[in-house]
Amino acid sequence: MGSMSSMSRATPDPDRAFRALARRLTARRAHELGARLWFVLGVLALAVAAFTYWQVRVPLDGTLRQAGESAAALRLALTLGAFAVAGAAIAWVRRAAIADDPPGPEWLALPLPPPVIARHLAREAMAPARAVVVPAAAAWLAGWGLLPPLALVALAFGFVLALELLLRLACVIALHASARASGAASALPAARRALVSARRPVPATRLAPARFRTESRWRALARLDRAVSSRAGSPRGRLLFAGAFLLLSVAAWSLTHDLSQARAQAFAALMVSCAELGAWAAWRAAGDPATALRPLPLSLSDAWRARAWPLLAVIAAVLVLHALLPQGVPAPARLGLALSWALPALLLVLLGLHVGLSLGGRPGAAEGLYYGWLGAGIVGSLAVPLLGWAVVIAALVQATRRLGRWRTPEVV
Amino acid sequence: MLEVQGLERRYGARVALAGVSLTVQPGEIVGLLGANGAGKSTLLRTVAGLQPPDAGRASACGHDVWRSPESAKRFLGYAAEEPSFHEELSALEYLAFVAAVRGLEPESAHTRTLALAGPLELAPRLDEPVRGFSHGMRKKLSFMAAVLHEPAVLLCDEALEGFDAPSALAAKAELRRLAARGAAVLFSSHVTETVERLCDRVVMLHEGRVARSLTRAEWGAGDDLHSPLERLFLEILGPPAPSIASRPESS
Numbered sequence A: 001m002g003s004m005s006s007m008s009r010a011t012p013d014p015d016r017a018f019r020a021l022a023r024r025l026t027a028r029r030a031h032e033l034g035a036r037l038w039f040v041l042g043v044l045a046l047a048v049a050a051f052t053y054w055q056v057r058v059p060l061d062g063t064l065r066q067a068g069e070s071a072a073a074l075r076l077a078l079t080l081g082a083f084a085v086a087g088a089a090i091a092w093v094r095r096a097a098i099a100d101d102p103p104g105p106e107w108l109a110l111p112l113p114p115p116v117i118a119r120h121l122a123r124e125a126m127a128p129a130r131a132v133v134v135p136a137a138a139a140w141l142a143g144w145g146l147l148p149p150l151a152l153v154a155l156a157f158g159f160v161l162a163l164e165l166l167l168r169l170a171c172v173i174a175l176h177a178s179a180r181a182s183g184a185a186s187a188l189p190a191a192r193r194a195l196v197s198a199r200r201p202v203p204a205t206r207l208a209p210a211r212f213r214t215e216s217r218w219r220a221l222a223r224l225d226r227a228v229s230s231r232a233g234s235p236r237g238r239l240l241f242a243g244a245f246l247l248l249s250v251a252a253w254s255l256t257h258d259l260s261q262a263r264a265q266a267f268a269a270l271m272v273s274c275a276e277l278g279a280w281a282a283w284r285a286a287g288d289p290a291t292a293l294r295p296l297p298l299s300l301s302d303a304w305r306a307r308a309w310p311l312l313a314v315i316a317a318v319l320v321l322h323a324l325l326p327q328g329v330p331a332p333a334r335l336g337l338a339l340s341w342a343l344p345a346l347l348l349v350l351l352g353l354h355v356g357l358s359l360g361g362r363p364g365a366a367e368g369l370y371y372g373w374l375g376a377g378i379v380g381s382l383a384v385p386l387l388g389w390a391v392v393i394a395a396l397v398q399a400t401r402r403l404g405r406w407r408t409p410e411v412v
Numbered sequence B: 001m002l003e004v005q006g007l008e009r010r011y012g013a014r015v016a017l018a019g020v021s022l023t024v025q026p027g028e029i030v031g032l033l034g035a036n037g038a039g040k041s042t043l044l045r046t047v048a049g050l051q052p053p054d055a056g057r058a059s060a061c062g063h064d065v066w067r068s069p070e071s072a073k074r075f076l077g078y079a080a081e082e083p084s085f086h087e088e089l090s091a092l093e094y095l096a097f098v099a100a101v102r103g104l105e106p107e108s109a110h111t112r113t114l115a116l117a118g119p120l121e122l123a124p125r126l127d128e129p130v131r132g133f134s135h136g137m138r139k140k141l142s143f144m145a146a147v148l149h150e151p152a153v154l155l156c157d158e159a160l161e162g163f164d165a166p167s168a169l170a171a172k173a174e175l176r177r178l179a180a181r182g183a184a185v186l187f188s189s190h191v192t193e194t195v196e197r198l199c200d201r202v203v204m205l206h207e208g209r210v211a212r213s214l215t216r217a218e219w220g221a222g223d224d225l226h227s228p229l230e231r232l233f234l235e236i237l238g239p240p241a242p243s244i245a246s247r248p249e250s251s
Helices: A014-067 A069-100 A114-142 A149-178 A183-187 A190-197 A217-230 A234-255 A259-287 A300-324 A331-358 A363-383 A387-407 B040-048 B069-075 B091-101 B106-117 B135-147 B165-180 B192-198 B228-237
Strands: B002-011 B014-024 B029-034 B055-060 B076-079 B153-157 B184-188 B201-206 B209-215
Touching: A014 A069, A014 A114, A014 A363, A069 A114, A069 A149, A114 A149, A114 A190, A149 A190, A217 A234, A217 A259, A217 A300, A217 B091, A234 A259, A234 A300, A259 A300, A259 A331, A259 A363, A300 A331, A300 A387, A331 A363, A331 A387, A363 A387, B002 B040, B014 B040, B014 B055, B014 B184, B014 B209, B029 B040, B029 B165, B029 B192, B040 B055, B040 B076, B040 B153, B040 B184, B055 B069, B069 B076, B076 B135, B091 B106, B091 B135, B106 B135, B135 B153, B135 B165, B153 B165, B165 B184, B165 B192, B192 B228, B201 B228, B209 B228
Parallel strands: B029 B184, B029 B201, B076 B153, B153 B184
Antiparallel strands: B002 B014, B002 B055, B201 B209
């Protein structure tokens, strides 16, 4: 082996090394997004900012006229506070996820104090949470011309301070909540305990023996989806959430005697459920491990049918219930109601599926893009009634045109 | 039979495959040797249908992998270098799925699964979730999935790396058995001794091109220090770089 004595050594400065790492990671991620995605993100940020501006500006003006300057300032402060809390919630979720599976090398193998590593991982968790600055800045701008500049400057400082404090607090709480360990490890400080308990080996629990059976390929894939989704994890959570809202949607007819109110509640719950089913489809369609699935004789049609048929069957069953349940409504009207709801339900579910199929091997990206389109749709509908559905239809057309990419995957 | 003609592949400016052509006849085990980055894994992933080529074609039993992928993949088996699975499933559930997609008769597929799992020492763990598997166990599972349907064309990308000695012996015996039944096997490895003992022919890749193709009779004997294939391999790569220990110390 080469002699270590020839290598010059300096006193290690972990903070400096981590600052350099953070800079490089930020630059690399910014570069990897690409110009087109930056443009899309910019447009989305502008849309969200414009939407927030008007949503805050009009009520703030009303409060100023009715209750005076102090009440308006308090209202804006509460709005900014809500954004800071939302940022903290995002940071909490991210920090918990990072504590379970910390990105990067085997941190404990490096001669670094765990608090330094914990600070780096907390910065990683806080980065996406800072996206709340976009709507918060728009809300703050909405106060210009209504509140005195001094109050606005104070609110801006207060928001930045509150955001930074809440983000750090959320990360600390998430770290302590996630740092599970037993035995000798339980006596360690939280930062080290979290790293010790991360990526822990899975206990060798036995599952029910699998059955070998004869079936068509898409049915085999659908059965695989069922097995994967029935186990703990993200797909099961999505299906449970969707199932709960499907039940709520059906139960809405018996919760109130006001038919128009019941209809609105049933439709809203159905749409939330379909949005989540779409997210499940995007996650599953994009999440198949390439080296296991790609060498198999499966076609795009198999991959589509395996997800589409079960989802369409569920939606059809729920729509049948919606056509049968409402009391005091003529049968043709009930049928019309169910049929008119079928189109938006199909749009949401198929959008998720097509986005997932066109982004094979990248479930995170598929989910992000799907929710991005839904977000754009919601913003569009709030700005101009029904514009959101035009956005979703455009997204579905775009995703459908990209379905051919399923056949030419890129697995590097 | 596996046929690869003029396969080209670039990653940006870097050329991974520069017109690779080779044929593996039925009953033949062909070793694929090359330095790191020579293009072995790219070649196997392209032939397995995991990533498209920029040019050229690959066909299994006369079916083009990229023009009629489903037909070609019926004949193909692929054991990955870095296998990935649905982590939530048990090994048996995953293999049952593979058997169903490949249209295997359930009874015989189950019997074959158990017959493979025994010698590979995976039988006691078949009902456990893949999430808890070690690297070697994952490789064994990938190998089992690749050979479950007794493929006509088998692609092994560092397939035996990570196997313990008894399992490696069992896997090599299975490869020989498949070849004896007429399978064309393309076997990539860094371990020249394994290739020497297992393969009938060797294709050496260097910088994305086929540098040499040798039969067992042609690679001859080695010397005291090197096995025959190691010696030939070093000839292609040129004189070895000075070892870490022999480098002059920097001033």
